Structure formats: structure tokens, C-alpha cells
Amino acid sequence: MADSLPSLAFVGAGSMGGAILRGVIASGIHVDGGITATNRSADKAAALADLDGVTSIALSEQPDGNAAAVSGARIVLVGVKPAMVPDLLREIVPSLGDDTIVVSLAAGVTLATFADILGADARIVRSMPNTPATVGRAVTGLAAGGAASAADLALVRRLFETVGAVIEVPESQIDALSTISGSGPAYVFLLIEELTKAAEVMGFDRADARLMAEQTFIGATALLDVSGEEPAELRRRVTSPKGTTERAVAVLQDAHLDRTFADAAAAALARAKELAAGA
Secondary structure (H helix, E strand, O other), rough: OOOEEEOOOEEEHHHHHHHHHHHHHHOOEEEOOOOOEEOHHHHHHHHOOOOOOOEEEEEOOOOOOHHHHHHOOOEOOOOOOOOHHHHHHHHHHHHHOOOOOEOOOOOOOOOOHHHHHHHHHHHHHHEEOHHHHOOOOOOEEEEOOOOOOOHHEEEEEEEHHHHHHEEEHHHHHHHHHHHHHHHHHHHHHHHHHHHHHHHHOOOOOHHHHHHHHHHHHHHHHHHHHHHHHHHHHHHHHHOOOOHHHHHHHHHHHHHHHHHHHHHHHHHHHHHHHHHHHHO
């Protein structure tokens, strides 16, 4: 991985944009030309102002701050709420350079929406990071627009690799990706909730039940990460023949856990399509 990135602008540096911004800084990668970030309120802008190499703009104090932020930036990340994207794009388009790469953080906003406002020649990349970006363990899906070059996509990939893993997909797969990596943390948290409840039913107090459940998940995923083994192989190693785990796993399999997860992902994808259609 190269040890530098070109100048960055985070337009609407909210929770996700702010997480990626902090990840870039924490990675130690050098940003040629620095980072500029905008927020509507002075309080939110102040939270980023002390970060090394960051120019933080409060739009309440500098109404033209978005245009100022993107002027001269090589990569512009659009982090405002989806409904606000068209107005923001119309605001910044006169200030974008010919080689500026515009990266969408807005869920559900298509590459076509960006191209309609920025122009067919605009270099656009749609991203779908997930909430573990806040701790540098994201999975981010990237879909490049037709005018974005391989070099443009490589730059954006390098940016998102500062906060985790990156998967490149066609835009048609972005919603499907979101059902796994985007919604997936909620599935994991739900499993931890239910395992905690099971421990409480067995007589453990809330604190011990939560500790057991949470640290078991954290430890298991850390083992998976370090070992390089397939999850199925690690499961087999825990599951002694005719033992307690084997019997428990049989109950889970009898509950058709495979079908349940497939149905959950399908339901999320159906809802994503409804949202895209304005339903």
C-alpha cells in the first residue's frame, strides 16, 4: 500500500464520514494537501478541529464552506443524508476539478443520481461502509461509475482500507452487500443478546451472562482471524463427537438456521429495493 493519499474533503462529516476521517488519521498515512471537513453546527465542527492536519468548517459560520472544502480536493466524500444529496451536489459542482473523485457515503443514492447532476464525465464511486468503521474494522463495498478509472478506484480503495476491508462490486450488488455487511452487525448483536438471555435463564447474573456471551463472540472471531481456518473447520474442532456442543449445534440446525439467515438477508434486500423505489 502506498504511504500517501491526495487531498481529501469530507462534506458532511457525520458519524460515518467522521469515522473514516479518524481512521485515515489513525492509520498514519500522509495526506498530501490535508483534509477539510464540513458540518452544519459549530459543536460538530469543533469535535474535528483538533485533529492533526484537519481543517474543520462549521457551515453555520461559513455558509459557503462546502464549496470551499471541495475546491482543490482530489477526493470528495459526500456524507450528508440521502435526501440532501442532490442539493449538495448542485452546490459543489462548480468548485469540483476535472480530476476530482466524488465518493458517495449516502445509502440508496445511485451513481446515476450523481452523474445526472455532476455530469457524465464525473469520476464517481459509490461506497457502502458499515458501522465497525468506527473501530477500524469495517467492510466497505465500492462500486465505480463508468467514468472512474482503475487508478481512481485504487485511490478510493486505499482510503477505505485505512478503516478495514474493501470489496469491489458492480452497483447492482451494493444492496445485496448491505444485507450482509451493512445489516450484519445487527445480526451479531442479536445473537449475543439471545445467548446472554440463555445464560441468565441458567442462573448467571446479568453482568456475568453478558461477559460470557460478548467475550465468547469476540474471542471466537479473533481466533478465526488469526488462524486463517475456515469457520466450518473451527466449528468441527469445538464439536467433539457425541459431546455437548454436538447436541447444541444439532438443535440450531434443526431450527433451520441456514434458511433463517437466507430469509433475513432476502427480506433486507427486498426492503432496500422498496426504499430505492421510494416506498
